[in-house]
Amino acid sequence: MKRSLETYFLNTLFVSPQVNTDLLWNFTLIFVILCALYFGFIFFFRNKLSYKTKAIEKRKKELTPLIVKFLFYDENSPEQEKTDYVNLKVEIRDLINNAFNRKVLIDILMYLRKDLSGATLSKLFKLYQELGLHHDSYKKLKSWKWQNISKGILELTQMNVEDSYVFIRKFINDKRATIRKQAEVAIITLKSEGLNYFLDTTTYRISEWQQLKILEVLINKKNYLPPSFNHWLMSKNNDVVLFSLRLMKNYNQTNGNEALIELLKHKNSEIKIAAMSCIKEFHVVEALENLKLVFWDSKIDVKIGILDVIGSLGTENEMTFLKSVVAKESNFNVKSKSLACMNIIQPMSVLPTIDIQATDVFTNPKDLPISETEENYTTNKSNTTFEHQKVRSEENIIPDATTPEHTYNSVNLPKKEIAEIDNVLDPYQMEVKYEVIASKKFNSVTFKKDIQTKEEFNLEFLPLIVSPIEKPSSKYNPHSKLKVNAVITDLEVVFNELNSASNTMQKEMDEVEFSVNKLSKIVEDFLPLVIPITDNTVCSSQANESINYLDLSVIYNEILISTNTKQEAPTINNIDMKDIRNIECDVNEIKITKLESSTIEASDIPEIYKSLATESNNEKSALEWVLSENEARLEMKQKLKSIMKEQDEVSFKLPKPIFYNEREANTMALLDDIEVLGDSREIVLLHELLKNETEITISERIEYLIFKLKGTEVLKRKPIKPNNKIVSVFEKNFSSMALPSQLIMLDEIALVGDEKEIPFLRRLIAVSSGKVADKAEKCLGQILVRLNTIKQTQENLNAPNQDNQIANNKYTSINDTTVPLAEDVIEKIAKKPFNVFDIDFEIDLDEKDSKGAEK
Amino acid sequence: MTNLTSILLAEDDELLATLLTHRLEKGGYQVFVSRDGKQVKEYLEQTVPDMIICDIMMPYFSGMELIDFVRNELNLNVPIIIISSAGNEENVLNAFELGANDFLSKPISPSELLVRVAKELKKNKFEA
Incomplete structure (x- = not known):
């Protein structure tokens, strides 16, 4: 123990601990052993799996052709194929007894289901059930x-086994989510009422x-009639309510408006939003009050939703509510x-306010000219009402440049200022008479307009008057001066406006004749068509003598204008424009008829016009402009006519298109397909189509x-036989x-020959001569x-009636073509003198027959 | 047998290839099936079929490459019908640009395929 401790403390890093080696082993x-077992198991299962896979693949290869043959079997197939089909059925019946084979068959069918249609x-669905694979x-x-x-549900759904609906629907409330979801999709796919059951349960x-x-399943379902989804708006399941609302919106079901309004009070925000979406979609304006009611206690997203609906459906009545929302709501988004x-309901009711400077800040220079836009603005505003009124109001007053706040809406100018402006400006009063020529009726509109300009004369009325060609290089430059300096007051213009809609005008486009009755006081470029009237009377020619631009009076009596005239129309020159006030213009009786060549005569043109014309040869007058215009129009018309003619000629030759409907x-x-692929079997269908x-x-x-x-059928089944099909073996x-x-052969023919020899004998009689011909003739007669x-005997046996017998004697059994020939031959023989040797004695005929032969 | 119209079917899916082959043969055509692009290429270098039906997605050599090969390298005017999966419109457009004549999207109706084949062959014959 001591030693071991020493070892432990002193040599731990150098000496391994003493462990029982047996234990280690x-x-x-x-x-x-564990490793071996593990690897053994892995090896075994992998091999087993791969073997199984290989077996399945092998079996698939074997079974696929069988399945394919089954799928493409046609009842109209040839007999051989039908036999094969029956054998195939027997074979498959044997195969499906094996569970493995059934599994493989299901796999094959499931796989093919993905790639096939139509x-x-x-047929694939049918085969699945015919083989009884749905039981698996x-x-x-x-x-x-x-x-x-899950796999079972999938197979039954994919193979469209409707009977499985009852078995699958019990999984709708299964606790396992995967099965539940699969069952939901399955019952909706299998039957239309599946959705009802699902939403109910x-x-x-x-x-x-x-x-x-x-939703995807429903959309892809053919001929699906959706139920009324508002029934499920009362469901206890919130998801059902939500889903029903979405389906209602999807299928545009507007029969649940009351329920939708009630759902706005639902606790669930999602349902509220879905209901609002439906309300907006279906324009349920009755919901507006409820929307306002629930607004204040709702969440932000619901509030935004409510405002969106109000913006879409609301009227001016909702402006107060919206203003209160703006005032009370703290959330920026809301x-x-x-x-x-507010801006949607009443556009531009709310304008930008942030960082907008006060109007005092802006100053304009004093000599600022009147901008075009301002002028247009005033003019447009006055033109908005067709009835022109006196524009002495503040609206049309062009403010003084010195006025600091110069805006379009500067309507609150004090009257004093207006008076000052009036003093500064020369007020022009212009009275313009419009006479609108309609096809039958003439409507006359008279209006006056006061134009106030500071420095320049406003010629806005010009577009209403047909103006001549512009003359930039004209000597008659005072016009331009006039624009700046001239003062025109009380200009009264009366002119006729030709109604473009007049049909008569359009029809007579190629017939042009200008007749100008009155032409006086020609001023400006538009003058050739604007005639001043003085005291409502036509000015005399004497008035021409006193050429004063103010009292200029020119009378033209029906000037006929030719298209090919090269005479330049006169222009006005050397007129001192001082004052063109009190000019009254009248353009009247403009007739357009066919032009005749060289109708202008010098005597018709007033003296003043002549003199003007000589002085301004290089200028084109208004008349010339009209002439050139008309000439061009005529040319165009003629060209069009010729083109139309050509087109008509070409189109006549072209076949007319045939347009088919769907x-x-x-x-x-x-x-087309039948023509390419069809055969005689399609004839029945074609007859039906034809009906x-x-x-x-x-x-x-x-x-x-x-x-x-039909032709192909006849060719296949009944080939046309040639006439020489009946061939004699002797020939x-x-x-x-x-x-x-x-x-000798002819003798033999007479003995044993039948109808096949008749044509041969006929040819022989016709071709040969002498003995052969005689012999052939006899032979034919005998036959x-x-x-x-023989025929007669047979008929006697079959039909004992004597009348029929006689009648039948006239005909032979050969064919219709040989009958007349036989009769001829018999007659021929009968006419000949009787010769005993002519008859072949070898023929063994009964008495009756021999009598006939003698005959 | 030699007079039959020959069709090269390039389809890697064995089941579908079997099915289509059977249908086309029943329709009176002689069908050669290739499982991948390599086989198709080898076949085309040796023989020119009257028509090619090919799947866009194939191993080694895609349907697009096949069209390009036929039209630009072999310079053949053989009608080509493309088989594509649903939602593969972009590829179909590219295939048309490369010179495909028609296309069918999966799931396929074999009868429809037969009609299209007949039409394309007729059209090609007429143009020739």
Whole structure:
């Protein structure tokens, strides 16, 4: 002991502790044995598994062709295939007695189920049940292992065994989640009422994922009629209520609005939000009061949801509530949502307030010109009401540049300031008369507009008047000055606006004739179409003499304008524009008729116009513009006509397209397939299609196909026999024989020949001559007589009626073509003088027959 | 036998290949099955089939590579029908760009395949 202690304390690091070696050996042995066992087990099970897998694979390879043959078996298959099918059935019946084979078969079918669709898939389902493999799946449902039950449910669902519905539905409330979820999906897949049962009975939670899976099943279900989901809104299971709400929304079921409103008071926030989602979707405006009611006690996400619904469904009545939310609510998100809702209900009711500077801060320079936008703004605002009123109101007053607060809404200017502005500006009063020419009715609208500008004249009315071509290089530059300096007051313009909708105008586009009755006081580029009227009377030509731009009065009486005239229209020149006030323009009676060449005469053009024309040769006048315009239009019209003509000619030659609707297109596709792949079996289907078809084109196609397929059938089953099919056995060697042999052969033919020899003898009679022909003729007669007798005897036996017998004597049993020939031959023989040697004595005929032969 | 229209079926799934082969043979075609891309390549270097039906996902040599090989290296105008899994539209589009003529997505209806094969062959014959 002492020694051992020493060892322990002094030499622990150098000397190993003294342990019983036997014990060590024992441990080692145990360890080795355990290892061996472990590896042995692993080796065994791995081998077993791999062997099993290999066996399954091998069996699969063997069974797959059988399954495939089963799947593609057709009842219209040939006899051999049918026999094979029966043998195959027997073989498979033997195979399925083995559990292993059944397992492999289930595996194969389950595997093929993934990759197949259509009719083949239906056959697969049928095969599964025909082989009784569903019983194995039922057995799995009884297993205590959850994985087996799950597998059984899966197999039955995948193979669409509807009878298994009753067995699976008991797993709906199974405590094992995997089985429960699988059962839920299974019963919904198998039967439509599965969903009802599930929603009625389930007591467990339905996860979001599960809800999505069920929804996917429902969406993929063909011809599924969803039940009214509002029945489950009263369920004790909150998940059922939630799921029902989602399904209601998905299927747009609006029959549960009252329930939806009540659900807003639910304790569960998720249900509240789902109900609000439905309310928003279905526009249940009755829910607004309840929404406001539950708002204050709800959570933030619910509040935001409520505001969202109010924003969507609310009216101005909800503005007060929203304002109170903004005032009382502390949460920023809710407040922000409320503001957003206010702007949704009443756009721009809430404007930005943060970091917005006061208006005093902004100053404008004194000489700031009136911006275009401001001008447009004022004009647009006045134009919003078609009825133009006097614009002496504050609205249209262009504020003084010195006014610091110059905004569009500067309507509160004091009257004193307005008066000052009036003094500064020259007020222009313009009265414009519009006369709208409709097809029959003329509506006259008169309005006055006061325009106040500080420095420049507003010519906004110009677009209403047909203006001539712009003349940038015109000598008549005073216009531009006029724009700046001229003062036009009380300008009264009366003109006719041609209604573009007039049909008569459009029809007579190629007939153009301008007739200008009155033209006076031509000012500006638009003047050729704007005529001032003085004292509502037409100015006399004498007035032309006093060329004063204020009292300018020009009269044009029906100027006919030719398209090919090269005479430049006159322009106005050298007119001192001082004041163009009190100008009243009237454009009236613009007629457009067909142009005639060279109709302009110099005498028709007033003197003033002539003089102006000479002075401004290089300028194009308004008339020229109109002419060129019309000319271009005419040319275009003619070109269009010619193109249309060409198109008509071409289109006449082209075949018209045939447009099929969906059904017709499908039918045609089917007919295409039948044409490519079909055979005579499709004829029945084609006849059915033909009965129901109304479209001529398709009917013709079907008839063609029937004809085509019938043709193939006839060719296959009844090949057309050529006329020379009936071949005499004697004919082959007859030609190579010598004459005596031929005669002997003819004798033999007469003895033993039948109807097959008749054509041969006929040919022989026709071709040969002499003895052979005579012999052949006799031979033919004998054969016919004999055949006739045989026939007659047979008929006597069959039909004792004498009348029938006589009637039947006229016909032979050979065929219709030989009958007239036989009669001819008999007659021919009868006409000949009787020669005893002509009759072959070897023929043993009864008395009756011989009489006939003699005849 | 030699007059039958030959189809090369490149499908690694043995069960499906057996099934399709049977259906096509019943439809009157001569079918050669290749389990992977290597076999397909070897076969094509020796023989030119009247049509190729191939799965996009194949070992060694994918369906896309096969189309590229047929169209660009062998310069063959053989009609090619692609079999793809559902939700593999991108690959299908690429296949069309490379020169595939038609496609079928799994699950397949064998009858539909037969009709498509017939149509493609007819179309090819007409174009030729």
